[in-house]
Amino acid sequence: MCERSSSGRASAWFALVSPLGQGGMGTVWLAERSDGRFEGRAAVKFLNAGLMGHVIEERFTREGSILARLAHPQIAHLIDAGVSTIGQPYLVLEYVDGQPIDAYCDANRLTIQPRVRLFLEVLAPVAHAHAIWWCIATSSHRTCW
Known part of the structure; x- marks a missing residue:
């Protein structure tokens, strides 16, 4: 289960809107750009809190590193990554509707x-x-x- 930060934000640039789905390692949320610079949507994947631990967090970080290297028009690109205010790792990806x-x-x-x-x-x-x-x-x- 994804534990949203108390602010409902994944980063300084994106506000969480609604859950999109849940998989084995994480929960994915629809997010909208909220810093006022421009409009945009993204998919934010949070590592499930119940899986937190060195090995799983390392695998999640590696997933982000791999996504950052993938440049293909049919693969959603990585926009950002980080750790929420409650210590939950996340990846911000291009949203594909x-x-x-x-x-x-x-x-x-x-x-x-x-x-x-x-x-x-x-x-x-x-x-x-x-x-x-x-x-x-x-x-x-x-x-x-």
Whole structure:
């Protein structure tokens, strides 16, 4: 579970709006730019408080380092990272508005051939990530938009 800071902020630039989802390592929140410089939305991933510990925090930090190195138009880019006022590590990522690939396929009643073509499009960013030696342990139909 994500423990929001008492201010409802992930950083000096983003205010948390609403939860988007929860995975094995963290909870993701929709956030909006709030410093007045310009408007923008982001996805903020917090490390689950129940998982806090040296090994898991190190893995979360490594995830941020890897995301910072990924430059591909089909991969959400890392905007910022840090630790909240209550000591919870977070990653601020580009927000991609969409739906999971399986829900898209079902909603559009795609047959096998269009589903395969769509799946092949997903392989380009996966190949890019693997090219920098990143094993995508969390890839699933829920993380492909």
